Amino acid sequence: GAGVSQSPRYKVAKRGQDVALRCDPISGHVSLFWYQQALGQGPEFLTYFQNEAQLDKSGLPSDRFFAERPEGSVSTLKIQRTQQEDSAVYLCASSVGTGTGQLLQYFGPGTRLTVT
Amino acid sequence: AQSVTQLGSHVSVSEGALVLLRCNYSSSVPPYLFWYVQYPNQGLQLLLKYTSAATLVKGINGFEAEFKKSETSFHLTKPSAHMSDAAEYFCAVRTLGGYNKLIFGAGTRLAVHP
Numbered sequence: 001g002a003g004v005s006q007s008p009r010y011k012v013a014k015r016g017q018d019v020a021l022r023c024d025p026i027s028g029h030v031s032l033f034w035y036q037q038a039l040g041q042g043p044e045f046l047t048y049f050q051n052e053a054q055l056d057k058s059g060l061p062s063d064r065f066f067a068e069r070p071e072g073s074v075s076t077l078k079i080q081r082t083q084q085e086d087s088a089v090y091l092c093a094s095s096v097g098t099g100t101g102q103l104l105q106y107f108g109p110g111t112r113l114t115v116t
Numbered sequence: 117a118q119s120v121t122q123l124g125s126h127v128s129v130s131e132g133a134l135v136l137l138r139c140n141y142s143s144s145v146p147p148y149l150f151w152y153v154q155y156p157n158q159g160l161q162l163l164l165k166y167t168s169a170a171t172l173v174k175g176i177n178g179f180e181a182e183f184k185k186s187e188t189s190f191h192l193t194k195p196s197a198h199m200s201d202a203a204e205y206f207c208a209v210r211t212l213g214g215y216n217k218l219i220f221g222a223g224t225r226l227a228v229h230p
Contacts, residue, residue, distance in 0.1 A: 004159070031215070033217060033218075035218075035220075040222075040223075041223070042120075042206050042208075042220030042221050042222050042223050043218075043220050044220070045211075045217045045218065048215045048217055050215075055215060056217065091160065095216065098215070102216075103167075103210060103216040104162065105216070105218065106162075107159035107160040109157070109158055109159045110158075
C-alpha cells in the first residue's frame, strides 16, 4: 500500500495519561499536516511540516500538544496529560510538495482517541 | 478570513434521485475549493477540486461541482444517487498565506434509501 498510514487506529487513554500518535506519509512527500476532527465536525488544522521543519503550529490547542518529524518522513503527534476534550479523530495528510500545483492532500484513516 | 459553510448537516435522498450538497465559501481572493468524502472509520478521499480553471468540475464516482463566483458557491451534485454514496461529505477551501492547509466545513451526512 502506498497510502498514508496511521497507528494506532484506536486509542483509549485515561485522563492525565500521555499519548503518542504516529503518521507514515506517502514516501517522498514533503508536506505533512495534522488535523483534529471532533465528533460531528469537520477536520481542523493543527500543524504543518515541510520536511523536518515545523513551519506552522498555529492550530495546536494548547502546550500539551507537541508534534515532530525528525527525519522528514514519519511524524508523531504527542498529547500530554490528556483531557476529555482531546477526544477526537486525529487525521494526518501528506502532499508531494509545497507549491500551488502540489496542493492535493492525501489523508490517512485517522486515529480515534477516546479519553475516559 | 476564509471560511466554508455547508447548508444542511443531513440530507436524505432516494436511490436514483438527484444529490445536491450545498457549500458556500468566503474568500477575498479566488479560492481553491475541494470536496472530500468520508466513509465510516476511514480517512478523507478527494472527490474533486477547483483550481481556477473550468468552473464545472467533474470528479470521481459521477460527482461534479460548479464554481459560481457571483453566489460564492461550490455545490456538489450527482444526477442519480447510489446506495454506496451514503457517507459524510466535506467542502474545504485552501487558506491564504502559504502551506496549502485546508479549512473544512462542518460536513453533510448523506443518506440514500431504497
